[in-house]
Amino acid sequence: MDKIRLKIMGLSEIVGLEDIVLLVLVDEAKVRQLIVPCERNMRKELQMRMMDKPDLSNRCLEVTSKILKDQICEFEVVITRVEDGQYLAEVREQLSGRVYPIRCSDGVLFSLINDCPLYASRNVMQFESVPFQPGSSKVALPINIITNEMLQTSLNKAIETEDYEMASQLRDELMKRKNNKEGA
Numbered sequence: 188m189d190k191i192r193l194k195i196m197g198l199s200e201i202v203g204l205e206d207i208v209l210l211v212l213v214d215e216a217k218v219r220q221l222i223v224p225c226e227r228n229m230r231k232e233l234q235m236r237m238m239d240k241p242d243l244s245n246r247c248l249e250v251t252s253k254i255l256k257d258q259i260c261e262f263e264v265v266i267t268r269v270e271d272g273q274y275l276a277e278v279r280e281q282l283s284g285r286v287y288p289i290r291c292s293d294g295v296l297f298s299l300i301n302d303c304p305l306y307a308s309r310n311v312m313q314f315e316s317v318p319f320q321p322g323s324s325k326v327a328l329p330i331n332i333i334t335n336e337m338l339q340t341s342l343n344k345a346i347e348t349e350d351y352e353m354a355s356q357l358r359d360e361l362m363k364r365k366n367n368k369e370g371a
Contacts, residue, residue, distance in 0.1 A: 190265055190306035195237060195295065196220065196319075198230055207337060210295060212305070219316040221266065221307055223274055224333065225292035233292075236299040252301045264294040266307040269315055272334045272364070335364060 196211040208230040210223040235241060243249050255262075261281040266274050276294035278287040289297060298305040307316075333341070338361050345354035 188265065188267075189309040191215075191309060191312045193221065193266075193305045193307055195233070195299070195305075198233060210292060212295070212307070213319050214312065214316075217319050217321065219312055220319040221274075221311070221316050223266075223291050223295070224337065229292045229296065232296055233299065236296070248296075248300050255301065262297070262301055262303040264289070264298045264303060264305045266291055266294070266305075266311050268308065268311060272338070274311070274315075335361065338364075 192215050193212040194215065196213045199209040199211060200207075206227050207224050208227055210225050210229075210233065212221045212223060213219070235243060259282070263279050263281065264276055265279060266276045268275050274291035276289050276291040278289050278294060278297055279285070280287075295305060297303070338357055342354055342357040342361065345351070345357060
């Protein structure tokens with residue numbers, strides 16, 4: 188699989204959505220970025236590992252990582268595609284070739300804890316990434332990676348604020364997904 192190495196650039200919030208945090212991943216050249224929505228509780232887990240503040244060495248995930256390293260396991264995490272508004276990822280064990288599906292945000296956390304490379308398939312980067320703009324306070328978020336629940340919440344907000352053009356686009360995306368699901 189042709190893939191592009193990523194690194195974590197940071198975390199951001201969506202105004203009006205308290206339960207969702209955006210994880211910003213950039214390519215090594217810092218030209219393109221992927222925006223991964225994740226639950227708020229994941230923010231704390233990621234931040235603790237990104238800042239190296241508290242001693243986490245006796246926590247379950249860190250102990251599991253040590254055990255895996257003692258077994259001479261080498262891993263990589265690859266974001267492979269988007270399905271039903273969510274990025275899908277895999278943990279790949281290099282020696283055996285085994286592949287383990289994992290939720291994308293958990294895959295990023297796995298990558299941090301195990302100090303293993305994080306990649307996105309070239310296809311994901313080609314169709315899902317947006318230009319990276321250092322220092323920008325706004326982030327472009329491709330609509331196809333927003334979950335149906337997030338779309339519905341955004342639709343309700345757009346109607347509430349009388350942003351009917353946005354409401355129309357959100358409604359169309361929800362209808363398209365519903366029709367695709369029924370046709371499958």
